[in-house]
Amino acid sequence: MAQVVVVTSGKGGVGKTTSTAALGAALARAGERVVVVDFDVGLRNLDLVMGAERRVVYDLIHVVQGSARLSQALIRDKRIDTLFLLAASQTRDKDSLSDDGVERVIRELRPSFDWVICDSPAGIERGSSLAMRHADLAVVVANPEVSSVRDSDRIIGLLDSTTDKAKRGEQMEKYLLLTRYDPVRAERGEMLCVEDVLEILCIPLLGIIPESKDVLHASNMGLPVTINEPTSAAARAYNDAARRLQGEQIPLVVPSDRTTLFSKLLGRRAA
Amino acid sequence: MSTGRPSFKFRGGSFHALVVKPESSIDAWLADLDALLTRSPGFFARKSVVIDVSGLSLTKPTFLSLLDELSRRDIRILGVEGANPSDVDGRVPFLVRGQADKSDAAEVQAIQSDAPAPVSSLLIDAPVRSGQAIVHPDGDVTIVGSVASGAEIVAAGSIHVYGALRGRVLAGAYGNRRARIFCRRLDAELIAIDGHYIVADDVEPHLRKTPVQAWLEGDELKIITMN
Numbered sequence: 001m002a003q004v005v006v007v008t009s010g011k012g013g014v015g016k017t018t019s020t021a022a023l024g025a026a027l028a029r030a031g032e033r034v035v036v037v038d039f040d041v042g043l044r045n046l047d048l049v050m051g052a053e054r055r056v057v058y059d060l061i062h063v064v065q066g067s068a069r070l071s072q073a074l075i076r077d078k079r080i081d082t083l084f085l086l087a088a089s090q091t092r093d094k095d096s097l098s099d100d101g102v103e104r105v106i107r108e109l110r111p112s113f114d115w116v117i118c119d120s121p122a123g124i125e126r127g128s129s130l131a132m133r134h135a136d137l138a139v140v141v142a143n144p145e146v147s148s149v150r151d152s153d154r155i156i157g158l159l160d161s162t163t164d165k166a167k168r169g170e171q172m173e174k175y176l177l178l179t180r181y182d183p184v185r186a187e188r189g190e191m192l193c194v195e196d197v198l199e200i201l202c203i204p205l206l207g208i209i210p211e212s213k214d215v216l217h218a219s220n221m222g223l224p225v226t227i228n229e230p231t232s233a234a235a236r237a238y239n240d241a242a243r244r245l246q247g248e249q250i251p252l253v254v255p256s257d258r259t260t261l262f263s264k265l266l267g268r269r270a271a
Numbered sequence: 272m273s274t275g276r277p278s279f280k281f282r283g284g285s286f287h288a289l290v291v292k293p294e295s296s297i298d299a300w301l302a303d304l305d306a307l308l309t310r311s312p313g314f315f316a317r318k319s320v321v322i323d324v325s326g327l328s329l330t331k332p333t334f335l336s337l338l339d340e341l342s343r344r345d346i347r348i349l350g351v352e353g354a355n356p357s358d359v360d361g362r363v364p365f366l367v368r369g370q371a372d373k374s375d376a377a378e379v380q381a382i383q384s385d386a387p388a389p390v391s392s393l394l395i396d397a398p399v400r401s402g403q404a405i406v407h408p409d410g411d412v413t414i415v416g417s418v419a420s421g422a423e424i425v426a427a428g429s430i431h432v433y434g435a436l437r438g439r440v441l442a443g444a445y446g447n448r449r450a451r452i453f454c455r456r457l458d459a460e461l462i463a464i465d466g467h468y469i470v471a472d473d474v475e476p477h478l479r480k481t482p483v484q485a486w487l488e489g490d491e492l493k494i495i496t497m498n
Contacts, residue, residue, distance in 0.1 A: 124402075146420075150401050153419045157400030199435070200419065202398050 002035075002113040004106060005245070006135035007177075008159075010151030012122030014143045015179035015209070018219055020119040021049045022235070023139070025224035026242035028083035032114040035074065035084040037105075039131035040121035041097060044088035050077065051222025052085050061089040064101030070108050079227055084113075094127035106134040124158060132163050137173040137245075139206060143180045144192040149200050152176075156203060175206035177241060182211045183254050194254075207241030208254045209234050287408045287427075287445050288349050289315075292323040293337065301340055308344060310470060311461065315346045322363075325353025334358050398434065399424065408445055420460060429453070441468075443487075452485040457494070467492045 007020045017040075024036040038046035041061060047053040052075050062068035063086070070086075077083035086105075089096070109116045120131035132138065138159050142152040156174055165172045178197060186193040198205060209215075210233050218228035226235045226242075233256050240250050294300045307314060322341070324334065334354060341348060350364040392411040399405060399414055401421030412426040417434035424430050424440045429451045432440070436454035443450030443465040450464050457478055461470050464487045474494065481496040 150420050153401040154421065157403045160397075160400070161403075200417070200437075202416065 002033075002110045002116045004110070004116045004118065004134055004136045005139060006118045006120055006132040006137075006159075007139045007141060008120035008128060008132055008155050009122065009141040009148070010124060010128075010155040011143075011148045014141050014148050015177075015215075016122070016141050017045045017049050017119050018215055018225070019139065019141050019177055019179060019209070019238070020046060020117050021219075021224035022226045022238040023242050023245070024083060024115070024117050025077075025080060026226040026235075026239045027115050027117075027245070028077070028080045029226065030242065030246070031082065032246075033082045033084075033112070034115045034117065035086060035109055035113050036117045036119060037086040037109075038088035038119050039097075039127055040119065041088045041127060042090065042093040043121065044090050046119050047075075047085060047087045048222060049219050049224065050085050052077070052087070053222070056087045059087045059089045060105065061092050061096045063105055064097055066101070070105065094121070094125065094130075097127065097130050099130070099133075102130050103134060124154065128155075129158070129162055132159055134164055135159075135172070136165065137175070139175050139177050139245075140201070140203065141177045141179055142197060142201070144178060144182075144186060144194075144197055146192065149192065149197055153201055156201065174203045175245075176201055176203050177206045177209065179209040180211045181208050181254060183256070205252060206244055207237050208252065209237045209241075210254060210256060288319045288321045289444075290321045290323050290352070290446075291346075293327065295327055297329075297333065297337055304344070315344075318347070319349040320346050321350050321352055322348055323352045327353075329354070329358070331355075331358040331360070335360065335362065338362055392428070393426075399438065401438070418454075418459075420458075426450070436462075439463075442485075448487050450487075453483070453497075455482050456480055457483045462492070462494075464492060469494070 007016050009016050020036050024034045028034040036046060036050065037060065038044050047056055055075050058068035058073035060073070063070050063073045073086055075085045075087065077085065106116065118131045118135065121127040140152050140155060142148045159172045159174055160166050163172055176197070178194060182191065185191050194208060212232060212234040214229045214232040215225050215234050218225035221228055225232065226238050229235050243250055329337065338348065348363050351359060391409045392413065393407045395405060395412065395414045398416035399418045399422040401419040404423040404425070405412060406425045408427050411428035411431065412424055413431040414424065415433045418424060418432055418436050418438040418440065420437040422438035424438070425444045426442050427445045427447060428442065430440045430442045432454035435456040435458055437458045437460070439461040440452055440459060441463040442452045446465060448465045452462050452464065457474065458480055459471060461468055462485055464485065467487055467490060469492050478494050478496055481498055483494050483496050485492060485494045
């Protein structure tokens with residue numbers, strides 16, 4: 001049975017879609033069966049970041065409304081054959097998602113996968129509330145800046161009150177993924193540092209993704225950064241985060257590209 | 272036994288409402304109100320408000336124009352207290368404050384002094400997140416954790432925050448001048464006791480991010496650090 005994960009943030013543009021794709025790809029590369037589901041109906045992007053935009057025939061709305069079967073709508077990734085995408089519809093809006101339909105889709109996905117990763121839209125309205133409703137675990141994505149952190153705090157409150165798990169009286173597992181982190185600027189006080197963010201949000205840290213041009217480059221190539229630049233600092237950070245999701249204990253460091261250069265030099269010397 | 276008639280259920284209830292007491296002159300008071308609303312546009316949002324005009328001796332036209340001015344500011348008036356019933360003109364319900372019969376008052380007093388009313392306090396053992404509101408009309412509220420920016424605590428009694436206070440807290444909100452506010456680290460957007468409030472910008476810089484206690488002295492909200 002799959003773990004259902006929601007990747008959410010409240011604020012837009014902090015890296016939910018990028019993180020969904022990167023974590024999904026990292027888990028799939030480790031041999032897990034993964035489906036990434038785009039809940040951003042009307043503003044879909046996950047298909048672009050996954051490089052599958054030319055292969056979408058049926059989408060989440062078709063399945064929710066019963067006009068296509070799940071097996072027809074799942075798109076298998078070209079590079080990793082245990083990675084699947086369920087795209088959102090670009091021509092519809094969030095009102096097309098029915099409560100029953102979404103519940104049925106998640107229920108049907110659970111037995112066939114190890115991980116169902118739901119990419120939530122921004123905001124706290126219908127789309128994001130449906131994306132988080134059936135989750136077992138939440139990855140809260142935040143940038144080290146005050147508006148993003150406050151919106152994430154709001155989302156954590158909603159995760160603890162409006163999800164199925166919360167309504168059953170259970171505790172929703174929540175992890176923070178801090179993205180676009182620049183240790184140098186945090187040191188100079190130009191952005192919040194890790195401790196500030198953790199002090200406000202009070203949830204365990206899943207990973208720190210350094211600000212990196214590789215992320216944008218990979219997104220534009222239609223490749224999750226963990227596939228496109230697997231040795232980059234951002235990809236290594238996402239890989240570590242994925243392993244922590246699987247339950248491994250890995251010490252938290254902020255990977256930087258300088259270490260890569262250093263280890264390359266070391267590698268050459270050793271050769 | 273069924274009579275075949277629909278049955279209606281009635282009961283008496285007492286509820287908490289925010290009582291606003293305009294001052295003469297009304298124009299100057301409205302200007303102060305506008306200043307308050309500019310600073311905190313959501314101050315009256317979703318709140319039921321009772322207007323107390325006792326001691327103001329307003330004429331009927333002045334009173335009706337006051338109602339218009341308030342509704343123009345989206346302040347929802349639940350009722351009016353202390354007005355001449357004929358002036359109300361059916362526009363808003365006329366409220367009568369519940370009062371004990373005078374002959375029984377002494378006896379009631381005696382009974383109360385023997386057994387003080389039970390005070391219920393509310394303990395929240397988790398951080399209060401942005402967008403969450405804790406409203407406790409019966410006593411003190413204690414938060415073991417932080418109160419986030421954008422969160423709100425409203426209590427009839429005192430408020431204790433064992434963590435950073437970054438949101439809005441309103442102690443003694445139903446009329447209790449003796450209520451106090453305590454927190455481990457003051458970073459609040461607004462703190463208020465019995466309607467006397469102070470916003471973040473007005474907090475003395477040396478008090479920010481320190482553990483503090485706040486109380487009312489006269490009409491002044493006092494804050495001292497507890498370091």
